[in-house]
Amino acid sequence: MASPNARPVMRRRQRTTRVTVAVVLIMIATLAVLGALVGGSSVLVAVSAVTAVILGAVATKITHSELLQSRRDAARDRAEQAQAYRKLDETRSEENAEFARTMTERIAARQKLIHELEGELAGAQRQVAETRLKLGSESRRADQAERRLGEESTRLEEAESRAADAIVSVAELEQEVVDLKAELAAWEQVQVRKRA
Template structure:
């Protein structure tokens, strides 16, 4: 990954820098040791010239060691600043990548949420239609039930009326038969009266 490559290159440069620093520090320490040894040898020889030369060499060695140490410290500070800058760039790149990933994740979540909300809206609409249809079917069922009850009551009334009509018809038939019988009796009596009247008229003539 891009963030790992700078870290690997930085890690590969760090041992080389440490070797250079250790070499320079060894040289500085060696100069100080040589200067101290020369001064000690000159003092041991009790020679003024050797002591002066050793002092000059020791001063030069100390100055060189100080210069090496100072340059090493400055280089260490520059390297540290460079490393911090590289780390800052890596962290910034990592932050940007994480930010883009979070933005992509948030966009995907918003898309999924929108899809779920659309699906919920469709399901709610279908549920509302189903509830409306169920209510209409319930109303129709109640109406049909009332109609069936009314039809059953009407059928009962019709059957009752038919029974009453049949009973009245039977009574009317009986009454007609009785009247016909009475008419026959009256006609027979009328015929008898006419016959008696005819016989009486015939006798009187």
């Protein structure tokens, strides 16, 4: 890149030198013609006129060659720029293709991950539904067990109450048996005394 920048600067200096030489030649021709006119000699005017035409033609040729060289340099610069842009475009195209490939791979990986996560989510939802069904079933069983426990508790209380009543009745009967035994013993003693 340093050499292309250096070349235009060098061309500009050459152009300036060439144009300067052409301008100097035209000035010399002009001075020669003016000098011949001031001198008044027709031969001198004719020679200076021919010299002016020749110097003008040389100046025109120098300017024309400078113009052609300038066009060739500009065309070469455009060609170099086009080549540089083509290389830059190829590089960017490759980078874009690589970026598109990378993004496609990432998107595919994300889609695969999303698909896997959706599968896991569906499995988790099935498990949650099954767990809810089991929980509902267990909850119903627990409610039934609590109801049975309440019923059994009521029966137990009733049985305990009956047992307490029975104990009281047994105690009363035992007391009656004791009382009857005492009366029987007293009666037997009365009978034994009557016999004796």
